[in-house]
Amino acid sequence: MERQGAGSLPTDVKQLKARGIIKERGDGLFTVRLRVPGGRLPVQRLKDIARVAESHGGEFVHLTVRQSLELVGVDQSRLNHVVNQLAESDQEVAVCGARVRVPVACGGCEYNPHGLVDTQQAAVAVDGQLCSQETGHHKFKVGFSGCPHDCPKAATNDVGCIGVVAPELRVEDCVGCGACMARCREWAISAGADRKAIYHPERCLLCGDCIKTCPTGAWRERRRGYAVPVGGKWGRQPQVGTLVAIFVPEETVVSFIAAVLDWYRTAAEGRGRIRLGQLLVEGKMPDLLNYLRQLFPTVVVEDAPPPTVIDTRLRGILPDTETA
Structure with a gap:
């Protein structure tokens, strides 16, 4: 991950936005969006972010719909200091614009x-x-x-x-207990005349619940x-x-x-x-x-x-x- 803390930030609003620093409605105020891949943050880093937000941001942070944290109400004069403080805790700022976004x-x-x-x-x-x-x-x-x-x-x-x-069924190991049929929400399993499972792959959602449920291991992973x-x-x-x-x-x-x-x-x-x-x-x-x-x-x-x-x-x- 490319470090973003060292050096001075641009002053142009568009260039700042490309680096995840977004102009707010208030004069001279910006939102700093953090880079949180997969929505996971180490607890210590979360504490460090809270300290930075408390010192330089507004009264709250915002959790975005894409699992990032945003520091809200940061004065433009403090942006460099905020980004550098975050970098000391290995916390990067996100990206915006025509780029691959944080997953x-x-x-x-x-x-x-x-x-x-x-x-x-x-x-x-x-x-x-x-x-x-x-x-x-x-x-x-x-x-x-x-x-x-x-x-x-x-x-x-x-x-x-x-x-x-993708599950596969070893019929010889099936005891006809019906556990897989009861678990399957897609009606992809029915019972034969001998009560053993019959698989209907055209209905299968590929969730693997049948594999997890089967007490005899008759359902196994194929792919x-x-x-x-x-x-x-x-x-x-x-x-x-x-x-x-x-x-x-x-x-x-x-x-x-x-x-x-x-x-x-x-x-x-x-x-x-x-x-x-x-x-x-x-x-x-x-x-x-x-x-x-x-x-x-x-x-x-x-x-x-x-x-x-x-x-x-x-x-x-x-x-x-x-x-x-």
Whole structure:
């Protein structure tokens, strides 16, 4: 992670924002957004941040929707001092603008009983290898979910990564206890005439609950990795990303994200401020799949629709005769 503490900060508001320091409404006041990959902070660093905020900020800090901390109400004259004090505790400031943003992640498999993959390790890897890189076009957000519960809403990022596991059933080890059927929320398991489990893979959400529940080990893991939807975004014109790859190995996922980023940089040339998802909505999905298939032939899907555009229905709600 590139250190951001030493030296003087720029004075231009746009340049400050690119470094995660955002102008507020108040004269000469700024918000300092911190770099917190995966939403995890060591306790001692959190204490150090609190001391800096108490000395130089307002009466509170803000927890952002992307798991960062923001120091609010910092006077411009104190910005250099604040950033340097944070750096003494190994706390970096975030980035804004047309760059790879700080990744979000759930707790993953480290302590969450539903977790299938190590999302925290992946978030730290993306933060170290890709975060703050300029895209040349627009922001580029990455999110990690440890299981199909998808608490961080990974599919609303430019690239989302969701932990999945494919089960397989050894019928000879099944005793027909019904535990897996009771646990499965997707009706992907039914009982045969002998009461033994029958697997319906077309309904399976790849959560692995059957594997965890089976008392005899009849359900076993066949394949594990990340499902990767791309093209999501939020804001004024939200989109939900589309699945382009399945069972991307944990050790490969950062390279996969980097490949999507490389394609986006090239495909968006000459288009100005355009998000990855907009390119895909406009018909570029086959090009992306072909590019990724050359690099990751065993995990890329055969075909994928463009991202789903969500109509927030805010347009046209006022009568034509109503004025502001």
